[in-house]
Amino acid sequence: MSKNKFHLSFYPVTPTAITINWEEKISYDILVDILRFKKILKKHIDFMDMSHGFSSILIQFANPILNFDELTREIELLYEKTKRLRFKLKPQNWKIPVCYQMPYAIDLKDMAQQLNLSPEKIIQYHSKVKYTVYFIGFLPGFFYLGGLNPILYFPRRKNPRKRVGAGSVGIGGSQTGIYSVNSPGGWNIIGYTPYRLFDQSYNETKLPQPGDTIEFFPIDQQELKNYSHD
């Protein structure tokens, strides 16, 4: 059910890939519309890979697109025809444990000082929110989350670390998230979760999906030990 009218635009990225673009902003309504339309496209279009970002869908085809205009007309028509159909997102809520203590919360003290907040307050603000998963990208299994309290907006580190461990929970600018795999990274690390978003037993059906919400809840080191699988 879409009360919003979005104007779509299209871009031919390569002879085998196009993007469908919404207005360039982070908006829950756009997310819902993207997820709705993705579902429809998957039923009607022969594709090799379909992914999305904050404001666009990328479709990759196995073979070159023969006629770009024809394809975009087809997609536009599909959009017009289906935009009034009932669509209800059925988000699942996931609770994810985070240990906000040392030796994991390496940047929490610094952040607290510069934001003029106590570490406890930061933990509270960070864990008292339902974040929306907008999409997965950047790293395998990495969630782009919406909903960080603006009080906690904090610039990325000037010198990114060469290695941030998988499970590190951080804040960078207006975003928060979990490093899903070991990676270089510039976010300020305020905790660690034993929850695995990507490893050799990866199974996406057991993990949050775009549109779902996640909540962080604080655990101490003792509790963290109970989670470890080793």
Next chain:
Amino acid sequence: MIEVLDPGIYTSIQDSGRFGLYSNGVPKSGYMDHQSAQIANLLLDNKLHTALFECTSLGPTLKFHQPTHICFSGALISPIVNNRTEVPIHNPFKINSGDILSVGYHFIGNYSYLAISGGINTKPFLKSRSMSRSVTPDFRIKKNQFFELNEGKVSYSKGVNVKLDRQILTNESIEVYAGQEFKHLDQPQRKLLFNHEFKVLHSSNRIAYLIEPKIKNNLKPILSNPVLPGTIQLTPSGHLIVLMRDCQTSGGYPRILQLTDDAINIMAQKQPNSKIKFKLKGIPLESR
């Protein structure tokens, strides 16, 4: 079975990569230079997606514990067996059990491909054997590792020699399409992009090639949206990043250019310090 006596600088196992996992943030990976890798496989009658060794800079030294056939393609190298017999490029070559193969240096071009009859049989992960830093436990082969082989053809007819296509190694012209944010570039920026030579920097790898000079940049960052291998991003500091096969699936820097499929293969073969020039191919589809 193949034993790794010396892994070389950055030898990895690659096939044609992972597909359909972009919405999980999983990079495509796969052969840096698809064309060369496929030639190596084809000459052994392997299937197109067969896993092989991708070598760069200083290649590996491998010991074969079974007879088989191998075939090289890609960069110009001078591999030898048992310290005396030169292995021709673009030609199936018979290997005996106990043979030691040294791939050696890459003289022209950046990546060579060592295909083996039947292919390397590692355990696939997400339907691919491609090693990748953020995806698989190992991103390159290690000393003392052993690799099993699939069964392949037993004999090959002589004289299937393919003329080594050096174009892919020496061509300095990189064909590009206008990227999604290209329209925001002003005339001086465009002029610099297409009239200037760029140099490949040493920090280039399977994820991205960095090139110089920088371009004065006043474009706003974009919202994080999908990127592809071959996408050229312009960073706030004016650096140009050419995304390659192991690149992330989304990014927040303006996407100013997009390499054609062939150009990604050509780009992959550029060693650090190589010169390149961009040639605009316009909008990728005829009908626009």
